[in-house]
Amino acid sequence: xxxxxxxxxxxxxxxxxxxxxxxxxxxAFSLVIMxxxxxxxxxxxxxxxxxxxxxxxxxxxxxxTLRPVMPFFIFLFIIYIFFTAGTPLISLGPVQITSEGLAMxxxxxxxxxxxxxxxxxxxxxxxxxTLTMGLExxxxxxxxxxxxxxxxxxxxxxxLRFLPTLLEEMNNINEAQLSRNSNLSSLGLxxxxxxxxxxxxxxTLNFLRCCDELADAMEARCxxxxxxxxxxxxxxxxxxxxxxxxxIITTVLCLIYL
Amino acid sequence: MISVRNxxxxxxxxxxxxxxxxxxxxxxxxxAVIGANGSGKTTLIRHFNALLRPASGDVLVNGLSxxxxxxxxxxxxxxxxxxxxxxxxxxGMTVEEDVAFGPGNLxxxxxxxxxxxxxxxxxxxxxxxxxxxxxxxxxxxxxLLAIAGVLAMDSRFIVLDEPTSSLDPESRFIVLEQxxxxxxxxxxxxxxxxxxxxxxxxxxxxxxxxxxxxxxGAPGDIFRRVEWLRDLGLAPPKITELIxxxxxxxxxxREGLFSIQQAGDEIISLMNAHRLKxxxx
Ligand SMILES: Nc1ncnc2c1ncn2[C@@H]1O[C@H](COP(=O)(O)OP(=O)(O)OP(=O)(O)O)[C@@H](O)[C@H]1O
Ligand SMILES: [Mg+2]
Numbered sequence: 175x176x177x178x179x180x181x182x183x184x185x186x187x188x189x190x191x192x193x194x195x196x197x198x199x200x201x202a203f204s205l206v207i208m209x210x211x212x213x214x215x216x217x218x219x220x221x222x223x224x225x226x227x228x229x230x231x232x233x234x235x236x237x238x239t240l241r242p243v244m245p246f247f248i249f250l251f252i253i254y255i256f257f258t259a260g261t262p263l264i265s266l267g268p269v270q271i272t273s274e275g276l277a278m279x280x281x282x283x284x285x286x287x288x289x290x291x292x293x294x295x296x297x298x299x300x301x302x303x304t305l306t307m308g309l310e311x312x313x314x315x316x317x318x319x320x321x322x323x324x325x326x327x328x329x330x331x332x333x334l335r336f337l338p339t340l341l342e343e344m345n346n347i348n349e350a351q352l353s354r355n356s357n358l359s360s361l362g363l364x365x366x367x368x369x370x371x372x373x374x375x376x377x378t379l380n381f382l383r384c385c386d387e388l389a390d391a392m393e394a395r396c397x398x399x400x401x402x403x404x405x406x407x408x409x410x411x412x413x414x415x416x417x418x419x420x421x422i423i424t425t426v427l428c429l430i431y432l
Numbered sequence: 433m434i435s436v437r438n439x440x441x442x443x444x445x446x447x448x449x450x451x452x453x454x455x456x457x458x459x460x461x462x463x464a465v466i467g468a469n470g471s472g473k474t475t476l477i478r479h480f481n482a483l484l485r486p487a488s489g490d491v492l493v494n495g496l497s498x499x500x501x502x503x504x505x506x507x508x509x510x511x512x513x514x515x516x517x518x519x520x521x522x523x524g525m526t527v528e529e530d531v532a533f534g535p536g537n538l539x540x541x542x543x544x545x546x547x548x549x550x551x552x553x554x555x556x557x558x559x560x561x562x563x564x565x566x567x568x569x570x571x572x573x574x575x576l577l578a579i580a581g582v583l584a585m586d587s588r589f590i591v592l593d594e595p596t597s598s599l600d601p602e603s604r605f606i607v608l609e610q611x612x613x614x615x616x617x618x619x620x621x622x623x624x625x626x627x628x629x630x631x632x633x634x635x636x637x638x639x640x641x642x643x644x645x646x647x648x649g650a651p652g653d654i655f656r657r658v659e660w661l662r663d664l665g666l667a668p669p670k671i672t673e674l675i676x677x678x679x680x681x682x683x684x685x686r687e688g689l690f691s692i693q694q695a696g697d698e699i700i701s702l703m704n705a706h707r708l709k710x711x712x713x
Contacts, residue, residue, distance in 0.1 A: 391521035
């Protein structure tokens with residue numbers, strides 16, 4: 175199955191950064207972009223172009239990440255251009271497109287597009303392992319409050335690890351059912367709903383059994399609450415420190431002045 | 433060493449699943465556990481690494497009782513366990529991280545983890561798959577990966593619950609050879625199986641019947657009792673059955689053989705003896 179957000183190994187500057195630096199940058203970017211006006215949207219876009227250049231991710235690959243979310247963006251755009259009050263630009267019978275609406279649509283959809291692209295640069299340039307480790311390290315303060323960054327990291331890891339297994343299982347069940355009778359398109363709405371129920375029932379049962387066995391297997395390998403160590407350790411380079419400080423200063427300035 | 437003393441266990445109050453089990457397993461032994469479906473094999477071996485605790489009686493691992501939660505990490509480090517379904521015991525996003533899970537839980541330094549992971553993968557022959565996602569391995573390789581995960585914890589015993597039941601014959605052979613080799617290096621193996629032909633490497637066989645230890649002895653002694661095994665719902669190894677059949681037919685053939693080679697040699701010498709007799713007449 176093709177996953178446009180999947181990690182592509184590489185040796186670019188962005189690939190080499192510590193995951194924490196990249197996560198912090200994406201979080202900062204999403205904070206700032208919420209405040210942006212139409213003009214500064216261009217600056218934000220320029221920043222994304224810069225990042226994608228530095229990460230040497232081919233533009234086509236990066237733009238592909240927009241495809242799955244496109245219907246949502248189109249829907250959003252339509253809502254904005256038709257339902258914003260203001261000076262009419264074009265009238266189509268009872269509805270009108272206003273110039274304010276057009277500006278709003280471009281701005282809001284532009285923000286979302288840039289957000290998706292920023293997150294995609296992160297996931298394409300960082301392996302799932304490193305990403306989870308970065309997340310774990312950033313969450314460590316919650317350990318002092320009684321939470322467990324290790325548990326959270328473990329959950330993310332397991333979710334990522336079992337997703338392919340789950341999809342495979344879904345395919346198997348689906349095929350088994352298809353071979354027994356129906357081609358889905360000939361079913362009515364009722365039939366389609368029923369076939370989804372038939373699909374989800376065995377899937378859920380299998381999944382629960384799988385969780386049970388997994389819990390035993392983890393326990394058998396000494397998993398418990400508390401500190402654990404990892405195969406890889408993360409190291410912040412001077413470059414990382416420099417970038418994190420720059421990002422924080424820029425973000426604070428943007429939040430104050432935008 | 434694993435010592436089981438007067439072990440009783442039930443999941444619910446009304447029905448005892450394990451009854452008065454007593455046994456000792458020395459370090460380095462290769463023990464097979466057999467018994468009909470529902471006879472309590474899985475329940476018994478889950479006591480060895482404290483996944484289950486006795487209702488009464490004791491299970492001691494190197495003198496540590498599974499009764500005390502404090503000893504569980506050490507017990508589980510010494511007794512590695514491998515489950516039937518290879519997919520549901522892999523927890524890492526890559527092969528090497530999966531092997532690193534156990535050592536990481538023990539809190540080892542990342543240099544030490546690296547060393548153990550590399551050694552364990554080397555030993556089971558999966559070094560070249562280090563960075564692959566584990567779900568892309570074959571069934572046999574997945575079980576080898578699970579074995580590597582146990583080796584990286586430096587376990588004394590590997591306990592396996594029907595590890596080959598979902599494998600094709602070739603993968604099955606590879607996994608069994610791996611177990612044999614590890615056993616020769618001094619690691620104890622406790623192997624639950626339904627397939628009697630897998631027992632050629634065992635030093636000792638435990639037979640469970642309805643939660644009781646019905647027999648405990650050398651494979652030769654256990655498998656000689658062909659009819660008794662059949663009554664328990666177990667099929668003896670094919671070789672043993674063949675020899676048993678020949679004896680029933682009145683041939684004077686040695687019992688207690690269960691490798692193809694031994695049995696073959698025995699049958700050949702029998703045939704030679706017959707030929708000699710025929711020539712002399
Ligand atoms: N979690 C459980 N809760 C209640 N009863 C259980 C549970 N697990 C097993 N049992 C019961 O305990 C008995 C022994 O089961 P166990 O799984 O140990 O047998 P087994 O010898 O491993 O069988 P198999 O060859 O089918 O794997 C069975 O009667 C079973 O129904
Ligand atoms: Mg069982």
